[in-house]
Amino acid sequence: MEGVHANEVGAGFVTTAVGFTASFAVVLTGLQAVGASATQSASGLGALCLVVGLGGLVLSLRYRVPVSLAWSTPGAAVLAGSGGLPGGFSDAVGAFMICGALFVLTGLWPFLGRLMSRIPAGIAQAMLAGVLIPLCLVPIEAAVSSPAVILPVALVWLLGVRFWARWAVPVAFGAALVVIGIAFATGAADAAEIRWAPSLALVLPTFSWQAVLGLALPLYIVTMASQNVSGAAVLQSFGYTAPWRPALITTGIGSATAALFGGHAINLAAISAALAAGPDSGVPFARRWRSAAWAGGFYVPLAVGAAAVSTVALAAPGGLIPAVAGLALIGTLASAVQSAWAHTADRVACALTLLVAASGITVWGIGAAFWALLLGLVTRGVLRSGRPATGV
Structure with a gap:
């Protein structure tokens, strides 16, 4: 039996560290936007960590392919832009479960995948870009209202983009931790409110047609187009074939399970997948699946610490965490806008899609993403x- 190699463990750790720190703030922001309490947000983050970890571990071990899973960061952005639902967070949980069921159906029923693929990529990306715009404006607005809190973090992020792009958001989060630490030290935040004990809060789902149309469908479409398809393409670019149907079924069941505890959706990792599957990991081609398995394993202890991470983040002063979430999404916004504008014949339609999504309107209880x-x-x-x- 082959032993453990440091490069395999290191690549797995980096994959997890980047995947978690680069986007957990977006998850917390999105869950709170659809009505989750602080306890439910922490539970949702913990459930996502657990399912992402176990799902990636099982798929990598079973298929000997470096399959990394992640929560849907664009999907969390859709939550943040969707506003409240008639039934509150329980309606959102019902929408999360329906989204998970759609993933499973896509894996079992190829026709649904072909139907989804008929949605023009430009329209889907324009919808995502419109949802992201208000979130990406938050750092700018926060920098005006709380410059001493936001500007140092934004500067660290900008320097990270310039000199170490892959780690820009994690480094910015590190700077945010320094700011939060100062807030605790000076009494601006109460350290006694930190919940160190792990907890999962069961949320019974309710179902409404507004949640299905306004949240479940946009969440499914954005996750499929921006995450699952991209994740499979990343693996293909490195010479691997993603286990497409098993991955969709696994992420669908995992998403539906995590939904019961407040998690929104999981999918094939795209950007962070390259950290385990690419040659820069320093791991031989035939052994990179081990790095992805280690990445899955590292997510499990993060599930234990999710409550503490959430309460520390939510105690941050001056809208710091939503601002970090906005910074984390700027790169995604740039990519979405570029994809939306790729076909000249569709630019008017894409522009309208972007504007409506960015407007934040709600009609008949259905959010802007659907309209x-x-x-x-x-x-x-x-x-x-x-x-x-x-053509173009």
Whole structure:
């Protein structure tokens, strides 16, 4: 039996560290936006860590492919932009479960995957970009209202982007921890409120058509287009074939399970997947699945510490954590805008999609993401009607 190699463990640790620190603030922001309490947000983060870890570990060991899982960061952004639901957080949990069921159906029923693939990528990316714009404006607004808190963190993030792009957000989060530590030391935040004991809070789901249309469908579409498809492409770029159907079934069941404890959705990792699957890991091609397995294993203890991380983050002064979440999403926004503008024939439809999604409107209890997708598709259909197909 082959022994453990330091490079394998190191690549797995880096994959987990970057994946967690780069986006957990987005998850907390999104869950709170759909009505989660502080306890439920911490539970949701813990459940996601546990499912991401165990799912990635099982898939990597079973298929000997460096399959890394992650929570849906674009999906969390959709939550943050969706506003409240008629039934509160329990309606959101019902939407999370439906999204998980759709992942499973996509894995079992190829027709659903083909149907989803017919949604133009530009429209889906424009919807995502519109959802992200208000979130990415938060650091700017917070820098005006709390410059002493936000500007040092933003500067660290900018320097990280310039000199060490992969670690820009984790380093910015480290700077945020320094600011939070100062707040605790000076009495601006109460360290006694930190919950060190791990906890999972069961949330019974309720189901409403507003939650299905306004949250479950946008969450499913954004996660499939921006995460699962991209994650499979990342693995392919390094010479691996993703176990597509087993991954969708695993992430679907995992998402539905995590939903009962407040988690929103998990998927194939895209950006962080390269840390375990790529040659920069220093691990031979045939052994990189071990790095992904280690990455899954490292997520499990993070589930134990999720309550403490959440309470520390939520105690941060001056809107610091939402600002860090906004900084974390700027790169995703740039990529989404670039993809949305790729086809000249669809730019008007994509622009309308982006604007509606960014507006934050709610009609009949259904959030802006659904209306953006609907109006974008209708506009595209009208503008292309009777015209020959063109390229870009």
